[in-house]
Amino acid sequence: MTASQPAANRRPATGASAMLAVDWTRCDGHGLCAALLPGAIQVDEWGYPILDQSELATRPRSELTRAVSACPALALRRA
Amino acid sequence: MTSVLPRTAPITALPVGWIAEPQLLRGIGSADLVDYRAHRAQSVPARRLSQADLLARLDTAGLAGRGGAGFPLATKIRSVLHEGSRLTPFVVVNACEGEPASAKDTALLRFVPHQVLDGAMICADAIGAERILVAITDHEAQLAVSAAVASRPDAARFEVCPIEARFVAGEAGALVAALSVGSDGRRNTAQAVPPGRRVLPSHRGVDGRPNLLSNAETFGQVAVLVGSSPAPAAASQAATRAPSTTSPRTAARTSTGTRLLTVTGAVRSPGVLEVPDGVPLAQVAEAVGARPSQSVVIGGYHGTWLPAAMLSELTLSAAGLAGVGASPGAGAVIFVGTDTCALAELSRVVGWLAAESARQCGPCSFGLPAIAQGVASLLRATPAGPTATGQLVLSRAGTVTGRGACAHPDGAARFVRSGLAVLAEDVGLHAAYGTCRRRDQGHLALSRSAALSRSLALSEAALSEAALSAAALSAAALSRAGGGGMGMGAHR
Structure with missing residues (x-):
């Protein structure tokens, strides 16, 4: 495709560097990450996670690691 | 080999x-x-x-x-x-x-x-x-x-x-x-x-x-x-x-x-054009025999809609387009004629973009069809006004951006956002009357052969008639709404 447009429009990591990343081809919207990290991960209207990277940066590493290992689709990883 | x-x-x-x-x-x-x-x-x-x-x-x-x-x-x-x-x-x-x-x-x-x-x-x-x-x-x-x-x-x-x-x-x-x-x-x-x-x-x-x-x-x-x-x-x-x-x-x-351009839409001679980088868009319009246009899409279906009022001042280079939030992309330039229902064109292309999703990523495979459905519903008369639907479409465009394995949702979102911003008046007409009295003429083609065909050539008479009819309707809508203002033009 002629798809790759400037990177400027990609969702910025709101100041903070990315803490977690989603492999969107694996994510099935189980929602465990959002349950484990309320306030930092929300789900959209279809159940897929919306990551607030600056909020994630304030959470203990152990909480992030727990969410990563809880993902049933192996879609969540440390960025 | x-x-x-x-x-x-x-x-x-x-x-x-x-x-x-x-x-x-x-x-x-x-x-x-x-x-x-x-x-x-x-x-x-x-x-x-x-x-x-x-x-x-x-x-x-x-x-x-x-x-x-x-x-x-x-x-x-x-x-x-x-x-x-x-x-x-x-x-x-x-x-x-x-x-x-x-x-x-x-x-x-x-x-x-x-x-x-x-x-x-x-x-x-x-x-x-x-x-x-x-x-x-x-x-x-x-x-x-x-x-x-x-x-x-x-x-x-x-x-x-x-x-x-x-x-x-x-x-x-x-x-x-x-x-x-x-x-x-x-x-x-x-x-x-x-x-x-x-x-x-x-x-x-x-x-x-x-x-x-x-x-x-x-x-x-x-x-x-x-x-x-x-x-x-x-x-x-x-x-x-x-x-x-x-x-x-x-x-x-x-x-x-x-720079190579592919110039299509409401033009007499669609085709591939080699131009000096930074060529004025008006010169391109002249070269291909562009018909009176209401807007122009730069950068193809992941690109940006721009109002025709900008036609005379735009130059086709990264620098020339950066100021208006666009980029040359892969050089696709599409003229949207005054005789077509641009909102129907937008809706049709967004539906196509949704169908082109590889359906690997949730936000793209659910989000793009939802956005397409929202844009399609803007074509119908809505007594309550188009604002709520328009806002939902724009919010979903924001939601899918940056959330896929590739930039397809981002590109589709950019196309929809800029399209609705440019077509705010048309959105108002459709909400009020369910029509802008124009039909989708297929200026935004979904196949290369359609894009490059010259069958779009309408008689000048038919063209000005359609444009006049839309202008009359538009004046009526403005007086009815007490000065227009559908509340969507500002979103980019």
């Missing part, structure tokens, strides 16, 4: 032209330039450049990629060179032109393939790559390139790779996945979908090697650049240092030379 996919579509006539002096298309029509000897006879001798020499020339010219992202080629080459991989790099020529409104790479490969192949060879020699893969979706272009390669003395270094046509197939990651040799020892052309983890081809591309992967026109521009310019004086010094200190954006702005 000469395998070709079965033909799936009839041969489309592909008109080409130029404004000012053609560089890439030089000599076209005077000889069969698919033949290597004919090409050499009217071109400069084939050259080998040192890494330093090539990089210095690219830096001086500021050559940016022509596939859409406009990334400086020199930066890309440096990132391949600094990869430190023990594997020999590949050069990959991307001619998977999945955009229906774009045919410029196809035109290059059909008519002047050696410009592209020469440029790719210059890059391969400079970075020490043995093989060059040429990934092509268009059947005629596959045939032309296979014939062109066979006529070259360096034929053994090229591999022509047919790729199934699909909008997302040309995304770099998808292309790498499609080209990589699978467990059966063959390049798998069926899986041209973006991978879940983004890895830069310059880091790890086809067969796990560092790849210099760029758009076909970019390589063609390399051949033009090397053929036309003397070596810059400060060559060797500048080139050997590590990544350039110039930021990619600044570098892209200094780009000179020519």
Whole structure:
């Protein structure tokens, strides 16, 4: 495709560097990450996670690691 | 090496032209330039450049990629060179032109393939790559390139790779996945979908090697650049240092030379046009016989809608378009005539974009259809006004952005946002009356053959009648709403 447009429009990591990343081809919207990290991960209207990277940066590493290992689709990883 | 996919579509006539002096298309029509000897006879001798020499020339010219992202080629080459991989790099020529409104790479490969192949060879020699893969979706272009390669003395270094046509197939990651040799020892052309983890081809591309992967026109521009310019004086010094200190954006702005456009929509002569970089849009409109237009879409269906009022002031270059939030993308320019229902055109294309999703990623496979449905509902009369639906569409466009394996949701969102901003008045008319008294004329085509056909030519009389009727309706709506203001024009 002629798809790759400037990177400027990609969702910025709101100041903070990315803490977690989603492999969107694996994510099935189980929602465990959002349950484990309320306030930092929300789900959209279809159940897929919306990551607030600056909020994630304030959470203990152990909480992030727990969410990563809880993902049933192996879609969540440390960025 | 000469395998070709079965033909799936009839041969489309592909008109080409130029404004000012053609560089890439030089000599076209005077000889069969698919033949290597004919090409050499009217071109400069084939050259080998040192890494330093090539990089210095690219830096001086500021050559940016022509596939859409406009990334400086020199930066890309440096990132391949600094990869430190023990594997020999590949050069990959991307001619998977999945955009229906774009045919410029196809035109290059059909008519002047050696410009592209020469440029790719210059890059391969400079970075020490043995093989060059040429990934092509268009059947005629596959045939032309296979014939062109066979006529070259360096034929053994090229591999022509047919790729199934699909909008997302040309995304770099998808292309790498499609080209990589699978467990059966063959390049798998069926899986041209973006991978879940983004890895830069310059880091790890086809067969796990560092790849210099760029758009076909970019390589063609390399051949033009090397053929036309003397070596810059400060060559060797500048080139050997590590990544350039110039930021990619600044570098892209200094780009000179020519640019290929595919100009379609409400024009008398749609086709591929080679123009000086930074050509005024008005001059392009004149060259193709653009009909009275209400808006223009720049950069194709991942691109940006701009109101016709800007037509007279816009120039087609990265710098010229940056000010209005657009970019040349892959050079697709579509004129949306005053006689068509632009909102219906937008709705139809957004539905198509939703259908082109590879359905790998949730936000894209659910979000784009929801957005398409929202835009479609804006066509109908809504007593309560269009604002709530419009806001929902814009909010969903925000939600899908940045949440996919490739930039398809981002591009679709940009297209919808800019479209609704430009068409705010039409949205108001449709909400009030369920119509703008115009029909969808298909100015935004969903196939290359439709985009390049001249059957759109309406009589001037029919055209002005439709435009007048819409203008009358528009005046009525404004007086009814007490000055208009549908509350959506400000969103970008």
